[in-house]
Amino acid sequence: MAPATSNLTRPLVLDNALDGVGHTPLCRLDRLAKAHGIKSNLFGKVEFMSAGGSVKDRIAKRMVQQAEKDGVLIPGKSVVIEPTSGNTGIGLALACAVHGYPLIITLPEKMSMEKELTMRALGAEIIRTPTAAASHSPLSNIGVAKRLKDAIPNAVILDQYTNPNNPLAHELSTGPEIVAAIESLPGNQRVDVFVAGAGTGGTISGTARALKKHNKDCTVVGVDPRGSVLALPESLNVLKDEEDGMYQVEGIGYDFIPKVLSREPGLVDQWVKTQDSDSFKLVRDMMRQEALLIGGSSGASMAGALQWLKASPERDVEGQNVVIMLPDGLRNYMTKPWFADGLTGRELGADLSPEVASQINKVLADNHKYSLSANGDIPTHAKVEEAVTAFAETMKGVSVGTRGVNGVGKAAIA
Structure with a gap:
């Protein structure tokens, strides 16, 4: 012990x-x-x-465990849905993997691909939503999460925006x-x-x-x-x-x-x-x-x-x-332009002679344009309307096991 x-x-x-x-x-x-x-x-x-790599792990753990204690989440039955900018989603994916709940995350397009891939690695499903959509819009990540909850049996939004936990x-x-x-x-x-x-x-x-x-x-x-x-x-x-x-x-x-x-x-x-x-x-x-x-x-x-x-x-x-x-x-x-562009060596001149700095900058810049994507925009996985419909249809009659949603995979929103 x-x-x-x-x-x-x-x-x-x-x-x-x-x-x-x-x-x-x-x-x-x-x-x-x-x-x-x-x-x-x-x-x-x-x-x-x-x-899980962020401060949001704390709230995800508490929200899931308290909801289970309160009978809001029922093992083998409930499906967790959450609108997030990513870190709460990662924390929830961690908690849901341990507790055995399937998880659907609605995520604005501007959020990094790394966040999405981490959540997917932990078993979550992701729907991307337009970044410009206002929070009250049915196309926002909050609006889409609410529509999914209405369409999917036994779905629960833990709602980090209002949850006292x-x-x-x-x-x-x-x-x-x-x-x-x-x-x-x-x-x-x-x-x-x-x-x-x-x-x-x-x-x-x-x-x-x-x-x-x-x-x-x-x-x-x-x-x-x-x-x-x-x-x-x-x-x-x-x-x-x-x-x-x-x-x-x-x-x-x-x-x-x-x-x-x-x-x-x-x-x-x-x-x-x-x-x-x-x-x-x-x-x-x-x-x-x-x-x-x-x-x-x-x-x-x-x-x-x-x-x-x-x-x-x-x-x-x-x-x-x-x-x-x-x-x-x-x-x-790691692949967001604000970070990746800073790796081209433009800051080297402070400690090197101008000639050496120039040579290194050129080599790094040439390598950079082939190794890192110049496009910082993350494309949507699917149009929001298609994604909501696909999830709602797929979830009808689907059994929810303790390790996830049986039969729901990436194809559901591809």
Whole structure:
């Protein structure tokens, strides 16, 4: 028998993959802090070290297990459906594989192919939906998920946008883990500032509740991409004339306010807006300076943290502890143009002579155009209408086994 452990500590022997969810470390970001002239202690909460590779593993595990306890999910009968930008889908695919539920994910076209392939590897079925479709549209990933639920017997949408187990997962695990890590350090043992991006809002809301219990003076800073409407005051969300409102960063930002994003006064103290260019630059900086293979939303969190700290001298205080949420890793974005284009060697000139840098850049650029796709758009698997119809027809009379939907495969939406 494995030795008893705290629920904040990962066991040395896992009963299954879900035991590897969470329990992620804080990592000092001293090199990045020095490069930006930051006096505060910067720590990244490295969520790509969770079993499924992101912070969303936590909510997926809790939503599935609680739904099963509540009788909402019935083994051998229920089918799970979820609209997601990808990471919740991966977490759900992990949980559904362990618990034996078939899973259908509705995913906007802009989300990376890596996310889709990971979910498929874990047994999920995917329907791509138009990125531009508004959340209330029947063609959006939310709209399509609802239509599938109506069409498929025993289907359940766990609904990360409204499910209280989303923020609760972070209040009970993410926040306490951060507190325990900071309290293990010498000197200041308080979390003074917490910075996180917001998508559904569950991460920042639940973690903030836990951190404010630990230190009522903890400042919580929300990060929202330009083009999203989550930030407060609402004037922050007004676009400039030349801005089209589209953003490439995945997993944060929405065109509506999810129910689980708390507007409780004093919970999220301030908001900052970020640009894709700054977010993706911070991804590269973090890789080169801290050797952390983070994803785009992590870059946004870092960009937001630096923006907030630099905005006023009294915010950056020597000895204070600033924890930045790093929601996922680079695995999900290896072929996205914002990352792949940065591998052509254009940054080499800083450390090499112009002649050598030019030669290396040319070789790498020539290789790049043959080895990586220049097309960043992910084509739809099928037209949404055809996909919904195909799933509804296929599911009629199909038996649901404990390992998946018998007879449903890729052909159903091809």
